[in-house]
Amino acid sequence: MFLKVSLYISLVIFLVGLIYKVSTWFRYKIGIGAEEISTSTRFFSALKGILSTLFSVKIFTFMKVLILDVLLQFRILREDFLRWVMHIFIYGGFMLLLLMHALDQYITVAIWKDYYSTVNPFMFLRNLFGVLVIVGVLIAIYRRFILKVPRLFSNAMDIYAILIVAVIMLSGFFLEASKMVAYSDYKRMVDEYSGLSDPEELKSLEAYWVKEFGTVSPNLKAPFDEKILAKGKELHESSCAGCHVRPQWAFTSYGVAKIIRPIGVSIDKAHLPVLLWYIHLLACFLGLAYLPFSKMFHIFASSVSLLANGVIGKEKLAPANRATLQAMELDACTHCGTCSLRCSVIMAFEEISNRNIFPSEKIASIKWLASGKTLSPQTFRLIQEGVYLCSNCYRCTVVCPAGINLQDLWFNIRETLLQKGYPEFLLLSPLSFYRGLMKEETVLKDYEKPLIQAREAILAQCDLMKRKDKVLPLAPTNRTLQSGLNLSAQAKTFSVCFGCQTCTTVCPVVGNYENPQEALGLLPHQIMHAAGLGLRDLAFGSNMLWDCLTCYQCQEQCPQGVHVTDVLYELKNLAVKQVKEKTL
Amino acid sequence: MMEFALFLGCTIPARLNQYESSSRAVLERLGVGLVDIREFNCCGYPLRNIDFKAFLLSSVRNLALAEKKNLNVMTLCKCCYGSLKKADYLMKENAPLKREVNATLGKEGLKYEGRTEVKHLLSVLHKEIGIEAIKGKMAATFKRLRIATHYGCHALRPSQVVEFDNPVAPSLFDQLVEATGAESMDWAMKLECCGAPLWGVNDRLSMDLTFKKLTDGKKSGADYVCVACPYCHLQFDKVQKMILSQRNVNHPLPSILYPQLLGLSLGLDRETLGLETNEIPITGIEELLAKETESKEQLESGEKTESNKE
Numbered sequence: 064m065f066l067k068v069s070l071y072i073s074l075v076i077f078l079v080g081l082i083y084k085v086s087t088w089f090r091y092k093i094g095i096g097a098e099e100i101s102t103s104t105r106f107f108s109a110l111k112g113i114l115s116t117l118f119s120v121k122i123f124t125f126m127k128v129l130i131l132d133v134l135l136q137f138r139i140l141r142e143d144f145l146r147w148v149m150h151i152f153i154y155g156g157f158m159l160l161l162l163m164h165a166l167d168q169y170i171t172v173a174i175w176k177d178y179y180s181t182v183n184p185f186m187f188l189r190n191l192f193g194v195l196v197i198v199g200v201l202i203a204i205y206r207r208f209i210l211k212v213p214r215l216f217s218n219a220m221d222i223y224a225i226l227i228v229a230v231i232m233l234s235g236f237f238l239e240a241s242k243m244v245a246y247s248d249y250k251r252m253v254d255e256y257s258g259l260s261d262p263e264e265l266k267s268l269e270a271y272w273v274k275e276f277g278t279v280s281p282n283l284k285a286p287f288d289e290k291i292l293a294k295g296k297e298l299h300e301s302s303c304a305g306c307h308v309r310p311q312w313a314f315t316s317y318g319v320a321k322i323i324r325p326i327g328v329s330i331d332k333a334h335l336p337v338l339l340w341y342i343h344l345l346a347c348f349l350g351l352a353y354l355p356f357s358k359m360f361h362i363f364a365s366s367v368s369l370l371a372n373g374v375i376g377k378e379k380l381a382p383a384n385r386a387t388l389q390a391m392e393l394d395a396c397t398h399c400g401t402c403s404l405r406c407s408v409i410m411a412f413e414e415i416s417n418r419n420i421f422p423s424e425k426i427a428s429i430k431w432l433a434s435g436k437t438l439s440p441q442t443f444r445l446i447q448e449g450v451y452l453c454s455n456c457y458r459c460t461v462v463c464p465a466g467i468n469l470q471d472l473w474f475n476i477r478e479t480l481l482q483k484g485y486p487e488f489l490l491l492s493p494l495s496f497y498r499g500l501m502k503e504e505t506v507l508k509d510y511e512k513p514l515i516q517a518r519e520a521i522l523a524q525c526d527l528m529k530r531k532d533k534v535l536p537l538a539p540t541n542r543t544l545q546s547g548l549n550l551s552a553q554a555k556t557f558s559v560c561f562g563c564q565t566c567t568t569v570c571p572v573v574g575n576y577e578n579p580q581e582a583l584g585l586l587p588h589q590i591m592h593a594a595g596l597g598l599r600d601l602a603f604g605s606n607m608l609w610d611c612l613t614c615y616q617c618q619e620q621c622p623q624g625v626h627v628t629d630v631l632y633e634l635k636n637l638a639v640k641q642v643k644e645k646t647l
Numbered sequence: 648m649m650e651f652a653l654f655l656g657c658t659i660p661a662r663l664n665q666y667e668s669s670s671r672a673v674l675e676r677l678g679v680g681l682v683d684i685r686e687f688n689c690c691g692y693p694l695r696n697i698d699f700k701a702f703l704l705s706s707v708r709n710l711a712l713a714e715k716k717n718l719n720v721m722t723l724c725k726c727c728y729g730s731l732k733k734a735d736y737l738m739k740e741n742a743p744l745k746r747e748v749n750a751t752l753g754k755e756g757l758k759y760e761g762r763t764e765v766k767h768l769l770s771v772l773h774k775e776i777g778i779e780a781i782k783g784k785m786a787a788t789f790k791r792l793r794i795a796t797h798y799g800c801h802a803l804r805p806s807q808v809v810e811f812d813n814p815v816a817p818s819l820f821d822q823l824v825e826a827t828g829a830e831s832m833d834w835a836m837k838l839e840c841c842g843a844p845l846w847g848v849n850d851r852l853s854m855d856l857t858f859k860k861l862t863d864g865k866k867s868g869a870d871y872v873c874v875a876c877p878y879c880h881l882q883f884d885k886v887q888k889m890i891l892s893q894r895n896v897n898h899p900l901p902s903i904l905y906p907q908l909l910g911l912s913l914g915l916d917r918e919t920l921g922l923e924t925n926e927i928p929i930t931g932i933e934e935l936l937a938k939e940t941e942s943k944e945q946l947e948s949g950e951k952t953e954s955n956k957e
Contacts, residue, residue, distance in 0.1 A: 213755060407657050407689040410705040413751050414698050454689045456657030470661075492696035493726075495847030496878070500662075500885060514848065550699040551737055551744065571839055575855050610849050612856070613695075614840035615804030619814050628805070635696045 073352035080355030091390040091433040094475030108383040128373030138464045152199030156192040181307040190315045215400035220358040238339035239316035244279045244327035257302040271295025279327025361397040365465035368395035372466040392467040396426045402459035419449020422459045447480045451489040455497040481513040486520035488639045525604035541597030560591040566617035583607040603638035650680035651721035652713045658877040665921020669906035690727040706734030711759040719764040725876035729801030731765040736808045786914025788828025792935045795869035796820045799876045827912040834867035843882035861900045875905040884926045901927040
């Protein structure tokens with residue numbers, strides 16, 4: 064009764080959770096234009112998309128993805144063989160146990176009419192599948208905690224997933240083992256199935272089971288008389304063997320039983336089989352109820368993601384479907400870390416310690432964002448920086464075992480974040496090249512705004528630039544700027560500048576303007592001069608700094624060997640560092 | 648056999664597959680072996696504006712990975728080339744910096760001693776294989792094809808670091824282009840920047856510079872601008888297309904990637920060279936391709952008619 068109630072409760076929680084989670088796929092507002100699309104539009108648009116796919120030639124792609132990527136998981140195999148073994152063992156073993164063992168009364172019985180859990184091949188297979196899962200879990204633990212796969216982060220969700228599977232499996236094996244040694248279980252079987260009543264016969268059978276199968280009897284102890292054993296064997300074959308193969312076939316549990324045999328009597332007295340039965344089932348129920356809210360939800364979401372992205376391919380999605388797809392993809396992520404392992408810009412993390420640089424960690428932050436939680440400006444800006452620090456190489460998307468179109472997710476999120484108005488200085492780097500290329504493909508409202516904001520935020524820190532009269536007070540040279548330009552020895556060279564203006568003359572950016580000073584502020588030779596005088600505000604606040612092409616014409620032509628372009632690079636670094644320190 | 652670790656960088660695999668496929672095909676034909684190192688990461692170029700050390704670490708990690716396999720690196724991108732060269736230069740010049748970088752790389756068991764040589768596709772073709780050897784493999788040459796070569800800033804400058812060619816009067820690329828039978832045009836803005844570094848940062852300025860340069864190339868009489876860098880190419884291809892539609896100009900100077908040009912005269916098939924994948928069509932170039940024997944004849948007769956005119 065208690066178990067039945069627990070089962071139904073967990074089933075209800077599971078179903079409600081499933082519906083709730085799937086509903087977020089249609090509710091969460093992700094990316095450009097998502098705010099304006101209603102949940103029902105998204106739902107019907109998705110429905111239409113799915114139906115039109117299923118009744119078109121795309122069904123073949125669908126089937127192919129289903130078999131190769133969802134069932135056989137070729138995408139993981141391509142990435143890492145050990146990981147594929149791990150996953151296929153856990154998932155394959157667990158699914159087979161679920162279908163053949165947990166749901167045996169519905170599925171196994173329907174297929175094999177004479178099914179008994181105590182006969183072969185079921186007894187053996189159950190153990191085999193269980194061992195597969197255990198081996199898989201051991202590989203998972205090995206990868207995370209011993210091998211320490213680079214950039215594979217373990218969060219609470221990951222540990223819980225390993226834990227729940229381990230508890231279900233171990234309790235199952237211990238349950239079966241404890242039943243093997245427990246006398247009362249033996250007694251129950253004899254009472255129910257053997258039909259024997261003669262005490263001598265019962266004694267012989269018991270002796271045989273104690274000797275052969277490791278039942279721990281409180282009454283009988285080896286050695287036994289050969290005759291009794293022979294009689295017992297005969298009785299076993301006539302009364303038991305028909306529906307109970309030798310327990311040795313359950314090889315793992317039998318091994319465990321062997322170990323716990325010395326305390327067999329106490330195990331039975333303490334009703335351990337009953338206790339383990341409860342643990343085993345409750346762990347399953349708990350796993351079921353918690354599934355939609357845990358990492359294990361990827362069983363559904365990753366499959367959907369693989370199938371959806373498989374049939375979508377390179378096709379451009381309608382905004383409504385794109386938003387739905389991306390909300391779903393957040394659930395499809397298993398936090399496996401493949402993307403972070405292959406990420407191109409990951410070395411940046413060594414200098415800019417922001418976890419959001421790692422694709423696998425960005426997803427977690429984006430989940431927070433999508434769920435509508437209020438984030439502090441600092442957190443928000445860290446996410447923004449992490450999402451922008453991306454060379455758009457698509458590698459994450461290519462390798463993702465769940466088939467998530469991460470690249471598009473980053474792009475979409477990036478744009479919505481940038482529109483919120485917090486300055487992002489990474490915009491002022493060639494990382495923006497991609498954004499420029501994409502501006503026509505995606506409707507980018509206020510494309511220029513974030514670029515202007517980043518420059519303005521830097522300018523706002525430059526007090527000298529605000530002086531209306533453009534007259535500088537007479538002050539001693541500030542040496543701190545000079546000593547700050549120490550990233551590479553090249554920058555120091557500005558001190559030999561003698562003001563010939565060659566750098567400015569050859570600069571193609573300067574040459575582009577009728578009135579360069581108006582457009583650019585200080586010109587290259589003036590920036591060299593300002594650096595010498597320690598006038599950081601004038602250097603940082605000049606558009607010239609951010610409009611530098613880094614074409615190295617100035618540096619190549621400088622008669623004094625000033626590394627003009629390298630100095631400009633370092634000034635940019637310093638300006639960004641300063642503004643980040645002051646505003647973050 | 649000559650062998651290099653192929654450094655593709657970020658842009659080519661994501662946005663310019665034809666550059667990769669054509670380069671691989673050309674190099675295979677010329678007997679250059681390529682090794683792919685999957686662990687390669689971004690060269691660090693886009694990070695230099697923001698964080699010098701992030702740039703340096705990214706760059707040196709690649710050099711260390713190649714060094715571990717005793718391979719030299721070949722890049723297809725001028726910006727990757729410039730970055731890796733710069734990083735290599737700094738590792739050799741600046742001992743404290745080298746120690747610092749190696750300490751960080753050491754966390755994953757890597758270390759850079761300074762043994763990896765960095766080459767660009769063009770320098771491999773010119774210096775390692777040689778113009779004569781390339782000419783020996785030609786299946787056909789171009790006739791009456793006028794090409795404006797674009798060198799790319801980060802390969803040429805700073806010359807002290809990149810050691811690509813003479814920074815003021817380079818000829819390496821022109822020789823390679825002329826090996827295909829094309830004429831390399833003289834143009835005033837040949838050594839100027841393509842404008843790509845500012846694309847996405849200051850689009851108007853970027854477009855101004857690109858437009859000016861391409862207009863000059865067009866004025867020189869060139870039919871195509873030839874490049875060997877993904878940034879330059881995207882700027883001259885996709886961005887040029889945007890400029891043309893925005894500024895109502897109808898006469899593009901299409902950009903062709905050098906391995907596409909060379910591949911055609913080596914007789915490689917147009918699918919592999921990805922001729923159809925450029926945004927501004929370049930397929931007209933195939934008509935200028937003549938079989939080695941007939942082209943010589945026609946060239947001679949062409950010269951005659953020209954001298955007659957004079």
